[in-house]
Amino acid sequence: LxxxxxxxxxxxxxxxxxxxxxxxxxxxxxxxxxxxxxxxxxxxxxxxxxxxxxxxxxxxxxxxxSPKTVVHTVWNQSIPINQMSLPKLTRLRQLLSLRHIQDSTFAKYNVRATANGDGLIFPRYTDRVERVGVRQLKPSGLKIFRLTENRNQPGIIEETIPDSSTYVGFFGYHLVKSVDVETVLLFNEADALSVHQAAGKVALAVHDQYGPFQNQLLSLLTELIHVIIWPPPEKYNRGKLLAKSLTSTNCHLISPASCKNMRAADALALPGKGRQLITGVIKACERVEEKSLSTFDKLKELTKEYYYGYGSVSGICKWSRFSALNNYLKGFRLGELTLIGGGSACGKKTFLAEYALDICCQNVPTLWCCLELPVGRLTATLVEQDAFFEENTNQRSFDYWYEEISRLPMYFAKFDKVGFTKLKDIVEVIDRLAASKEVQHIVIDDVTALQEWTLAKNGYDLNLIFSDLRRLAQNRNCHITGSMLLSKFQNSKENNNADTLQQNAVNMQAMKEADNVLVICTKKLAQDITDVEHENFLQIWKTRRGGDLVLSNYIEMNFNRMTKCYTLTVGDRALPEGTWRLCILPLVLVAVISIVLNQLYVPLPDRFAEREKMQVIETVARVLYMYPGKWLELFSTKWQLCWTRLVLNSLAWLCSYAYRSTEPQNVHIHTIMLDDVAARVYIPDKVDTDAAIVYIHGGGFVLLNVDSYDLITRHLAKLTNMITVSIEYRLAPEHKFPAAIDDCERAIVYFLRHAHKLYSINSDKVVLVGDSAGGNLAAVVTQRLRNKRIRPVLKLQVLIYPVVQFVDFMTPSYQMAYRLYGRTALPDPESIVRWMLVYLGLDVEHVPKVLRSDHVDPIRQLQLLQAVQHDQLPPEFLDPSYYKKPPPKLNNTESSEAMHQVQSYLLDWQVSPLLQQDMSDLPKALVLTCEFDPLRDEGYFYVHRLRQAGVNASWIHYNTGFHAMLNIHNEVPLGRQAIQDVATFIRHNLS
Incomplete structure (x- = not known):
């Protein structure tokens, strides 16, 4: 050439x-x-x-x-896959595991065919559609699969442009949006397409032949909120390497065990199980963390145990015979070393035997290491203590009691050579016993009989013995109890000899390493206690994780020589005569307060956001307006409504005032009239766009106002740096349906045509936001403007937990509200239906029938319930613990006659915008829903209807959120996050 x-x-x-x-x-x-x-x-x-x-x-x-020119040239010469010959396309689908991938999924990922129609091209991107737009989006790399020309052995030739050593981005990265919560990362294009088709999540594919992951690749991944890596089973280590390379704390990895050693493409091919299996595998992903590092999220439960004293302090059991020890040691805990000491012939081993018997009787496996005490003598003592602990039982035979005690999980290890038994020998016995039985309590009858003790030369050697015992207890997760010679510290000059100094050294080492130190003292040694009437008493020198020490006070030890049992009594002096009368009033007050709190306490669900804080807020709200409102309802609904308005508006004003007095005010407020409708305009100091937000507040059509929502609109204006207009529409029952809709429509149309000029706003960049009942008004007004073809049109619509239907009040979210938080001050089904009836001007006596969905005429039931089919909801919304599918309604003449006045509103889309027949040509939408909200399901239904009509609709669901959490976002971080998500969505779609 x-x-x-x-x-x-x-x-x-x-x-x-x-x-x-x-x-x-x-x-x-x-x-x-x-x-x-x-x-x-x-x-x-x-x-x-x-x-x-x-x-x-x-x-x-x-x-x-340059490679960029080559990529663009090949891409421009490619053809759509529907122009390929069907046999070649079918063969490529089979060889690439793409048989179950739909054409619409190929179109989303821009999969095309080569110019000569013998292969498929999978583009890779380094930019997103939401940033550069569809027209400016160009691939940065290509991966091509071609069919070989050998007819006998057809195969695939894989090519990469540029070559595999050059960074070319991700397959599917152009679909990533800022509002996407989860992104799945895979190592194969077929797996990425399968995950997106089955789970509806954004799935990316990275080239599996990359060397060390490049910084540019990692920088794109760190922008994602939540990354889930699903590597093929044979490349699991490759996935672990990528997960460790990411610094994000929200990186999760799917192990081969979780995916049953299957790729996503193989899972999708399973008949009838593919989608469910892929969704379950993604939910079973595990967070990737360094084993040596921990976060506060991981340590929460462990910290709670120490903070509240659960489990770790209370231990696995408490003492039954020696209940007095529970007040000081708090419980029997694993991983600790307890030393029981005392002078010679003070009863240490007898007390130790009953001490261990008390623990073993509570099904704690116990191992006795008899270094000095004969095993026969020990078992005889245990039989006596067990037989004579209860009264009138000593007439039974020895065989009976021996058989009874033999049922306990107690084992004995005998070591013949006293003073020559090593700690290693005890460990070997524990290991042999652990092969068949678990040991939780190890009792050493005499620690000083260990060979290490005999060979100890100084205090350092003694310290090693105690530290080894404690380490053994921690490593084997057991409790070690031993007895030894311990006595009071001798500081007098006449006792300053070698034996006394050695005993003081032993005491110091025991106090340093042991977790609990119990010392049996005799009256002869109790020089600082002169009023002791008993021969022996017990002192607690140390308890590392328990309660108070017992040094100046004492625990009396009553020993019965016939039964060889001890009785512990806390030494105390009698109270002065008449003191008990002073305790009556506090006891009565405590009893009254306990009864009141028990009646007020209604537990919130476990996964409720800020549960402890909300438990208090909800109780206060219930006392302030719910209970008085129920009482006033007996007289008149109007009185109940007036009281509720007064309390809620006052609380909202106080919260807003407190916020404005502590936070710097960077927002200016104007009050204007929009076609005779009052509105409040929030103007931030740093307005950096010509777009604007129109906000419609909630309140069930009858409550709250612009002042009540001042906290939310002010915060939204600051986050977006956009002018925000809050509409003061008329409330029911003074102004019934459709007065609120008319006010909002007139105000918005006037703002779009005239008032926007006052603030230099581009009328093509106006966003409509509605909250709760305001979400209903926003949806209805948007549909009205579309029907009337009013120009200019709205740019976006944001619906925050909206109420969009008046047909079905037996959805799973309503049933969950009945069961989990029906008696709380949170928005409940009864209050929602009550205020809806007031809004429509209907009698509130129909509330019970509407809650049972008896207001729906059985003849119209099938037509009305098409938009609220429960089977369309995600599987996690259909929890059988609270959801029961309602039976079909039968023709009920009495109910139909009673609810005749409701029938006229059932098919009205201005009451239930979900029933709008034509959802097309509506603005791009964002719908927010919360788990603990009766309106959760209808928000999802509305997103589903919008997507069916071709409207670009995004959906954000908060798994721990609740209705009206935005109103108290200063106390609930999840509410602040929701406002931030709304602001991010608006800014990204108007940039």
């Missing part, structure tokens, strides 16, 4: 280094186009040299031969 220009012959190309590639020269532009990326480096260098020598402009020619 040569190039002749101006009579000069250029050096021929050496085409021997071109493998299965085609080279073309354009006469005018003089640059090389490669249809395949398999050109060797030597050939490329020759071509560059030739072209530079010919044109004299090396930079321009090198730019024309």
């Amino acid at each position: 040569t190039k002749v220009d101006g009579g000069n012959l250029v050096q021929p190309l050496d085409h021997g280094n071109v493998q299965n590639g085609r080279l073309f020269f354009l006469q005018q532009q003089t640059h090389l186009i490669t249809m395949k990326a398999s050109v060797k480096r030597s050939t490329k260098n020759k071509i560059d040299t030739m072209m530079n020598g010919y044109s004299g402009s090396s930079d321009e020619e090198a730019a024309s031969d």
Whole structure:
């Protein structure tokens, strides 16, 4: 192949280094186009040299031969996959595991065919549609799968442009949006398409032949909110390496066990189970964290145990015979070392035997290490203590009691050589016993009989013995109890001899390493206690995690020589006569307060956001307006409404005032009239856009006003730096349906046509936001403006937990509200139906029938319930613990006659915008729903209807959120996050 220009012959190309590639020269532009990326480096260098020598402009020619130019040329010459021959496309689907992928999924990911129709092209992107737009979006890399020409053994040739060593982005990255909560990352294009089709989540594919992950790749991943990595089972280590490379705390990994050693494409191919299996695998992902590092989220339960004293302090059991110890040691805990000491012949081992028997009787497996005490003598003592603990039982035979005690999980290890038993020997016994039985309590009858103790030369050696015992208890998750010679510290000069100094050293080492130290003292040694009437008493020198020490006070030990049992009594002095009368009043007050709190306490669900704080707020709200409102309802609904308005408006004003007095005010407020409808305008100091927000407040059509929502609209204006207008529409029952809709429509139309000029606002960039009942008004007004073809049109609509239907009040979210928080001050089904009836001007006596959905005529039931089919909801919304599918309604003449006045509103889309027949040509929408909200399901239904009509609708669901959480976002961080999500959505769609 040569190039002749101006009579000069250029050096021929050496085409021997071109493998299965085609080279073309354009006469005018003089640059090389490669249809395949398999050109060797030597050939490329020759071509560059030739072209530079010919044109004299090396930079321009090198730019024309860049990988970016090659990618765009191949992409521009590609064709849609529906123009391929059907046999080739079918064969490619089979070989690439794409048989179950729909054409619509291919279209979303821009999968195209090669120019000659023998392969599929999978583009990779480094930018998103929401940033650059569809027209400006171009792939940065391509992956091509071609069919081989061998008919006997058909196969696939895989090609990458640029080559696999160059960063080319992600397959599917252009679909990522800022509001996407979860993004699944896979190592294969077929798996990414399968996950997106089955679970509806954004799925990306990265080239599995990359070397160390590049910084540009990691920077794109760190922008995602929640990354889930699903590697093929054979490349699980590759997925772990990618997960560790990410610094995000929201990176999760799917293990081969979770996905049952299946790829996503294989799971989708399972008949009837593919979608459910893929969704379950994604939910079973595990967070990737360093084993040596922990976060506050991971340590919450463990911290709660220490903070409240649960479990770790109370231990696995408490003492039954020696209940007095429970007040000081708090419980029997694993992983601790307890030493029971005392002088010679003070009863240490007898007390130790009953101490261990008390624990073993509560099903704690116990191992006795008899280093000094004969095993027969020990078991005889245990039988006596067990037999004579209860009165009138000593007449039974020895065989009976021996058989009774033999049923306890107690084992004995005998060591013959006293003073020559090593701690290692005890560990070996524990290991042999652990093979068949678990040991939780190890009792050493004499710690000083260990060989390590005999060979100890100084205090350091003694410290090693106690530290080894404590380490053994922690590593084996057991409790070690031992007895030894311990006595009071001797500080007098006459006792300052070698034995006394050695005993003080032993005491110090025991106090340092042991978790609990109990010392049996005799009356002879109790020089600082002169009123002791008993021969022995117990002192608690140390308790690491328990309660108070017992040093100045004492615990009396009554020993019965016949039964060999101890009785512990806390030594105390009698109260002065008549003191008990002073306790009556506090006891009565405590009893009254306990009864009141018990009646007021209604537990919120476990997953409720800020549950402890909301428990208090909800109780206060119930006392302030709910209970008085119920009482006033007996007289008149009007009185109940007046009281509720007064309390809620006052609380909202106080919250707003407190916020404005502590936070800097960067928002200016104006009050204007929009076609005789009052409105409040919030103007931030730093307005950086010509867009605006129109906000319609909630309140069940009868409550709250612009002042009540001042906190939300002010915060939204600051987050978006956009002018925000809050509409003061008329409330029911003074102004019934459709007065509120008319007010909102007139105000919005006037603002779009005239008032926007006052603030230099672009009328094509107006966003409508509605909250709760305001969400209903926003949806209805949007549909009205579409029907009337009013220009200019709204840019976006944001509906925050909206009420959009008056048909079905037996949805799963309503049934959950009945069961979990029906008696609370949160918006409940009864209050929602009551205020809806007031809004429509109907009698509130129909509330019970509407709650049972008896207001729906059985003849119209099928027609009305088409938009609220429960089977369309996500599976997690259909929890059988609270949801029961309602039976079909039978024809009930009495109910139909009683609810005749309701029938006229059932088919009215201005009451139930969900029933609008035509949802097309509506503005782009964002719908927010909360888990603990009766309106959760109808918000999802509305998103589903919008998407069916072709409207771009986004949905954000808060798994721990609740209705009206935005109104108290200063106390609930999730409410602030929801406002932030709304602001982010608006800014991104108006940028």
